[in-house]
Amino acid sequence: MKQSRSRLGVAAAVLALLALAGCSYDATKVPTHKESPAAEPTPASCETTDADLRSYDPSKAAGDAVNRIRKAGVLKIGVSADTLLLGARNPSTNAIEGFDIDVANQIAKALGVEPQYRVINAGQRIELLEDREIDIVARNMTINCTRWQSVAFSAEYYRAGQKVLVRPDVADKYAGPQDLAGLKVCAPTGTTSVDNIKAAEPDVISEPALTHTGCLVKFQQGQVDAITGDDTVLAGLVAQDKLYAAVPKQDAFTKEPYGIATNADDKDLVAFINAVLEDMRTNGTWQKSYDTWLKPYLLIDATQPQPAYGRP
Amino acid sequence: MSQTATPAAAPPPPATAPAPAASAPVAAPQPGTSYIDTPALLNRWQLIGMSVAIVFGIVSALVQFVGWQSDGRAADDTEQLVRVQEIQSSLLRADALSTNAFLVAGLEDPAQRQEYDDAIDTVLRDIANAAEAQPADRKALAALNEQVDTYATYIAQARANNRQGFPVGAGYQTAASDQLRNAAIPVLDALVEANTDRADGAMGGQHPIWLGIVGLAALAGLWWLNRELARAFRRRLNKGLVVAAAIVAVVTLVTTAGAWIRDSSNDALRDGEFQDAVSSAVARTAANDAKANESLRLIKRGSGADNEKKWGELAAVVEKKAPATDLESWSTYTERHAQIVKADDSNRWSDAVDIATTDDEKTGSTAPFNRFDASLADDITKASGAAIDDLRSGRVIALMLSALTLLLGVAAALAVARGIGQRRREFS
Numbered sequence: 001m002k003q004s005r006s007r008l009g010v011a012a013a014v015l016a017l018l019a020l021a022g023c024s025y026d027a028t029k030v031p032t033h034k035e036s037p038a039a040e041p042t043p044a045s046c047e048t049t050d051a052d053l054r055s056y057d058p059s060k061a062a063g064d065a066v067n068r069i070r071k072a073g074v075l076k077i078g079v080s081a082d083t084l085l086l087g088a089r090n091p092s093t094n095a096i097e098g099f100d101i102d103v104a105n106q107i108a109k110a111l112g113v114e115p116q117y118r119v120i121n122a123g124q125r126i127e128l129l130e131d132r133e134i135d136i137v138a139r140n141m142t143i144n145c146t147r148w149q150s151v152a153f154s155a156e157y158y159r160a161g162q163k164v165l166v167r168p169d170v171a172d173k174y175a176g177p178q179d180l181a182g183l184k185v186c187a188p189t190g191t192t193s194v195d196n197i198k199a200a201e202p203d204v205i206s207e208p209a210l211t212h213t214g215c216l217v218k219f220q221q222g223q224v225d226a227i228t229g230d231d232t233v234l235a236g237l238v239a240q241d242k243l244y245a246a247v248p249k250q251d252a253f254t255k256e257p258y259g260i261a262t263n264a265d266d267k268d269l270v271a272f273i274n275a276v277l278e279d280m281r282t283n284g285t286w287q288k289s290y291d292t293w294l295k296p297y298l299l300i301d302a303t304q305p306q307p308a309y310g311r312p
Numbered sequence: 313m314s315q316t317a318t319p320a321a322a323p324p325p326p327a328t329a330p331a332p333a334a335s336a337p338v339a340a341p342q343p344g345t346s347y348i349d350t351p352a353l354l355n356r357w358q359l360i361g362m363s364v365a366i367v368f369g370i371v372s373a374l375v376q377f378v379g380w381q382s383d384g385r386a387a388d389d390t391e392q393l394v395r396v397q398e399i400q401s402s403l404l405r406a407d408a409l410s411t412n413a414f415l416v417a418g419l420e421d422p423a424q425r426q427e428y429d430d431a432i433d434t435v436l437r438d439i440a441n442a443a444e445a446q447p448a449d450r451k452a453l454a455a456l457n458e459q460v461d462t463y464a465t466y467i468a469q470a471r472a473n474n475r476q477g478f479p480v481g482a483g484y485q486t487a488a489s490d491q492l493r494n495a496a497i498p499v500l501d502a503l504v505e506a507n508t509d510r511a512d513g514a515m516g517g518q519h520p521i522w523l524g525i526v527g528l529a530a531l532a533g534l535w536w537l538n539r540e541l542a543r544a545f546r547r548r549l550n551k552g553l554v555v556a557a558a559i560v561a562v563v564t565l566v567t568t569a570g571a572w573i574r575d576s577s578n579d580a581l582r583d584g585e586f587q588d589a590v591s592s593a594v595a596r597t598a599a600n601d602a603k604a605n606e607s608l609r610l611i612k613r614g615s616g617a618d619n620e621k622k623w624g625e626l627a628a629v630v631e632k633k634a635p636a637t638d639l640e641s642w643s644t645y646t647e648r649h650a651q652i653v654k655a656d657d658s659n660r661w662s663d664a665v666d667i668a669t670t671d672d673e674k675t676g677s678t679a680p681f682n683r684f685d686a687s688l689a690d691d692i693t694k695a696s697g698a699a700i701d702d703l704r705s706g707r708v709i710a711l712m713l714s715a716l717t718l719l720l721g722v723a724a725a726l727a728v729a730r731g732i733g734q735r736r737r738e739f740s
Contacts, residue, residue: 024448025446025510026448027448027449027450028448028449028452028506028507029502029506030455030499030502031498031501031502033495033498081479082479082483084478088479089479089613090417090477091418091475091477092418092477093418094415094417116614116659117613118613119612119613120614121615210486211483213483214486216480216483217483220469220480237480240473240478240479240480
C-alpha cells in the first residue's frame with residue numbers, strides 16, 4: 001500500500017514536471033483581410049440626348065473663373081497618370097503625356113498660366129470640381145445629362161465608345177455580348193460600364209477595380225476574363241500587353257462624347273475652353289495630337305467632332 | 313541537543329494476536345485498554361516528516377525549474393519578437409525603397425535595387441527562422457510568406473512594366489503597397505503582439521513568494537512533528553528534524569533570494585533593454601512606413617493627402633519611440649520632408665521628387681533617413697542582444713540549484729528518518 005502510494009506520488013511529480021516542461025503557446029491568430037465593397041454607381045436620373053452635348057458659346061472674355069486662375073498663375077487640372085494614350089506618366093521622363101494632356105496644356109497655354117496636374121481617379125472627378133480643389137478635369141470624361149446637374153462641360157472634343165477587351169483566343173471567336181455570359185468583367189468602381197453590358201447579357205459577373213490599370217493587373221493575374229471601357233482606354237491597355245489582350249471587332253455598347261469639365265458656376269471658363277478647342281481645330285493641333293496618340297492604336301481616321309453650342 | 317528522559321510511551325503490543333475463527337461471529341467492539349502503538353506512530357511520523365522534506369524538495373525544485381524554463385522561454389520569445397519586428401521593418405524598408413525607386417525617372421539605381429533585394433532576402437530568411445523557432449507562429453508565418461511572395465511578384469511586375477514604359481507598372485506598384493498594408497502588415501502586427509505578450513509573460517516566471525511559502529510550510533510541518541515527538545518522548549528537539557529544518561530554511565532562504573533577485577532583474581529588463589529594443593523596432597517600422605508614404609504621396613501626384621496624413625501619424629510614433637540620441641538625423645529628415653511638401657504644394661513636383669530621391673546629404677531626404685534607419689537598426693541589435701544575454705546569463709547555475717534543491721530535499725528526508733530512527737532505537 002505504502003509502495004503504491006509513493007509510486008503514485010513520484011508519478012504525479014514526474015507528470016507535473018513533464019507538463020511544465022512541455023507547456024506550449026496558443027497558435028498566433030491569423031487576421032483575415034476582407035476587401036471593402038465597391039462603391040455603387042449613381043443611377044442615371046435622366047436620359048442623355050443630343051441637346052446635352054450643347055455647351056456655352058466660345059469666348060475668350062475673362063470672367064470670374066478665368067481671372068481667378070490667371071491671378072493664381074496655375075491651372076489645376078485633374079488628370080489620369082495611368083491611362084496610356086490619354087494621360088499617363090512616362091517612366092523615362094516622369095512627364096504626364098497623352099491626348100487629354102495635350103488638350104489641357106493648350107488651355108493652360110491660352111490662359112497664360114502653368115498647368116498643375118493632380119492625378120485623380122474616375123470617382124473623384126465631380127467631387128473635386130465641386131470642392132474647387134481643381135479647376136478642370138481632362139480625364140476622358142463623358143458628357144451626360146446627370147453630370148450636367150453637377151458640373152459644366154465644354155463642347156465635345158472626342159467621340160469614344162464603350163467596348164470590351166478579352167484574351168486574343170476569346171477575341172477570335174467573339175460574336176457579341178452573349179459570349180461574355182458567366183465571365184468576370186472588370187470596370188472601374190463607380191462607373192456604369194458593366195451595367196451597360198448586363199443590359200445585353202445579364203449573366204455577366206461584375207469584378208470592379210479602382211482604375212482601368214487596376215483592371216489590367218487583375219486581367220494579367222487571371223482574376224478577370226474581360227475589361228470594359230472606352231475604346232480609347234482599351235487601346236492603351238492593349239498597347240501594354242499585345243500578346244495577352246485584344247479588342248475584338250464589335251459595335252460599341254454606348255457613345256462616349258468626351259468634354260472638359262469645370263465647376264458648374266464657371267461658365268466663363270467653359271466658354272474660354274470652347275474657344276481654345278476651336279483654335280485647336282483651326283490650327284491643326286487637335287489633329288496632330290490625335291495622330292500622335294490615338295490613331296496608331298485605334299487605326300481610325302478621326303477628326304475633331306463638330307461642336308454644339310447655345311446652352312443658355 | 314536531545315535530553316535523556318524516561319519514555320512516556322506505552323510498551324509495544326504483543327507480536328501476534330490470535331486470529332478469530334473463520335466461522336465465528338464477529339464480536340461487537342468493546343472499549344479496550346487505552347494505549348499508544350508507538351512504533352506505528354513513529355512510522356507514521358517518519359513517513360510524514362520524510363514526505364514533507366521530499367515534497368518540499370520536489371515543489372521547490374519544480375518552482376525553480378519553472379523559473380529557469382521561463383527565463384529561457386523569455387530569451388527565446390524576445391529573440392522571436394526581434395525577428396518578427398525585423399521582418400516588419402525590413403518589409404516596410406523594401407517598400408520604402410521600391411516606391412522611392414519608382415519615383416526616379418529613367419534607370420533604376422543599382423545600389424538601391426540591391427538594397428531592396430537584401431531587404432526581401434532578410435524578410436524571407438527571418439520568416440524561415442521564425443517558423444523554425446516558434447511552432448505557435450507557423451500558421452501566421454505561412455500566411456505571411458504567401459503575402460510577401462505576392463508583394464515581391466507585384467514589385468517585379470511593376471519594375472518590368474515600368475522599364476518598358478507601361479503605366480500598368482504603377483498599377484502593380486499600387487497593388488503591391490496596398491496588399492502589403494492591408495494583408496501582410498496585419499499578420500505581422502498579430503505576430504508582434506503575440507510574441508510581446510509571450511516574452512512579457514515569460515519574464516514574470518520567477519516566483520520567490522511561492523518558494524518562500526513552500527519553505528515556510530515545510531518548516532511548519534517539521535516544527536509540528538518535532539512538537540509531537542517532544543510530547544511523546546519528553547525531549548525538546550530531535551536532532552534529525554533540526555538538521556532537516558536547517559536544510560529547508562537555508563534552501564528556502566537562498567532560493568527565495570535568488571528568485572527575487574532574478575525577478576527584479578527581469579522587471580528591470582522589461583522596462584529597460586527589452587523595452588528599448590521593442591520601442592526602437594516600432595520606431596524603425598514607423599519611419600520606413602513614413603518614408604514609403606512620402607514616396608506614395610508623390611507617386612499619386614496631388615492626390616496624396618491621405619498619405620501625408622499617414623506620414624504625420626507615423627512621424628509622431630517615431631518621435632515618441634525612437635531613442636533621443638537618434639532624433640538628430642530624423643529631425644534633418646523631417647526638415648527635408650517639409651521642403652518636399654512645400655515644393656509639391658507649390659506646383660514644383662519635379663523639385664519635390666528630386667529632394668525625395670537624391671542621395672545627397674545636404675539637399676535630399678534619403679541620406680538623413682538612411683542614417684536614422686541604420687542607427688535604429690544598430691540600437692535594436694544592441695538592446696535586444698543585451699536583453700537576451702541577460703535572460704540567458706546564470707541559467708546553468710539556476711538549473712544546478714534546482715537539482716541541488718531536490719537532492720537537499722532528499723537529504724532533509726534522510727535526516728528526518730535518521731532523527732526518528734534514533735527515537736525508535738531508544739524506544740526499543
